[in-house]
Amino acid sequence: MFYVSLLKAAVLGVVEGVTEFLPISSTGHLIIVNQWIRFSEPFNASFDVIVQMGAILAVVILFWNEYNIFSSKERKHVLINYRNIIIALIPAIIVGATLGDAIQTYLFSVLTVSIMLILGALFLWYAERSSSGTVRKVGSIGSLTALKIGLFQLLSYLPGFSRSAASIGGGMLSGLTRETAAQFSFILGAPTLLAAGGYELLKSGLTFTMQEWAILLVGCLFAFLSAYLVVRPFLQFVSQKSYKPFIIYRIVLGTILLLLYFF
Numbered sequence: 001m002f003y004v005s006l007l008k009a010a011v012l013g014v015v016e017g018v019t020e021f022l023p024i025s026s027t028g029h030l031i032i033v034n035q036w037i038r039f040s041e042p043f044n045a046s047f048d049v050i051v052q053m054g055a056i057l058a059v060v061i062l063f064w065n066e067y068n069i070f071s072s073k074e075r076k077h078v079l080i081n082y083r084n085i086i087i088a089l090i091p092a093i094i095v096g097a098t099l100g101d102a103i104q105t106y107l108f109s110v111l112t113v114s115i116m117l118i119l120g121a122l123f124l125w126y127a128e129r130s131s132s133g134t135v136r137k138v139g140s141i142g143s144l145t146a147l148k149i150g151l152f153q154l155l156s157y158l159p160g161f162s163r164s165a166a167s168i169g170g171g172m173l174s175g176l177t178r179e180t181a182a183q184f185s186f187i188l189g190a191p192t193l194l195a196a197g198g199y200e201l202l203k204s205g206l207t208f209t210m211q212e213w214a215i216l217l218v219g220c221l222f223a224f225l226s227a228y229l230v231v232r233p234f235l236q237f238v239s240q241k242s243y244k245p246f247i248i249y250r251i252v253l254g255t256i257l258l259l260l261y262f263f
Contacts, residue, residue, distance in 0.1 A: 002211055008037050009215045013051055013222030018230050020055040020193075020223070021186055023124055023165035023246050024253075028113040031159060032257070035110065043212055045104075046204045050216055053197040054223030056190050062231055066138070066187050081187060084141050088150030088167075088188050089195075095154055096196075103157050111261055116160030117254030120169075121247045123155070127169035128243050133177040138184050145174045149184065153192075160254075163189065168243075179239040186231065 015033050019026040030048050038044050060067060066081055135141060152170025156163035164185050171181030208216070 005215050006218050009219035010222045011037055013054060013219040014226045016051045017055045017223035017226030020052060020227060021164055021189065021231055022234060023162050023168050023243060024250055025117065025160050025162035028117060028160035031108060031110060031113050046200050047216060047219060049200040050197050051219040051223050052193040054220030055227035056193045058224045058227035059186050059190050059231060063187060081138060084146035085188055085191055087143055087146040089192060091150045091154055092192060095157060108159050110257060113160030114254045114257035114261060116158045117250045120161040120165045121250035124165050124169045124243050125247050127172040131172035132175050135176045136180055138180060141184060148174045179235060182235055182238050
């Protein structure tokens, strides 16, 4: 039974790692997959949050120069990143602290995910179509632009909308190019998800058994490996092509889920 749980953790870790930084909603995909593969509560809810930390580690390694102020030759650039990260996180911190539990209680369902997959696709389509694409470097993002992206990121509290889709779409609507919007979304995602995972560990970590810790480690490992393999090719793709494949995928998946739900 324990080995089956490790296999579940590996599968869920791959789902998390592949979908976390793509604009297709990792939370939505975990909710969907949880219909067939899940752990007993309350561990399952903790697992879905903590497993994100594996994907975070992959992004921190891949974008180390964007975070490391001590060895960076572009120290001013990194300081601008930190300033903008803090500014962009303020709306999410406020909403998460006041409404986070209510959102998880009332909105975490396949029906909500289905609808938000489609609405998020339309948002991403509109953002890409309307983008001026004048900001081509993360270091050129201003404080007001960072705040706008942070406000757009609030859409990600709706499960299925996608944090990446919200921040990437918000970035493009704020004048960032497709690639720059994706890069800032990745950089912004690390502290966002680290805070969520760290809070969950502080809240529930002391109640985990040794087997549950092993399951978490396997999930995080596979999330790390899959995210590490996905992020660079994704950036290369959007630097040359549009988000159209992800928009189509979201609409098709959302429509299928709605049909299954109602019929």
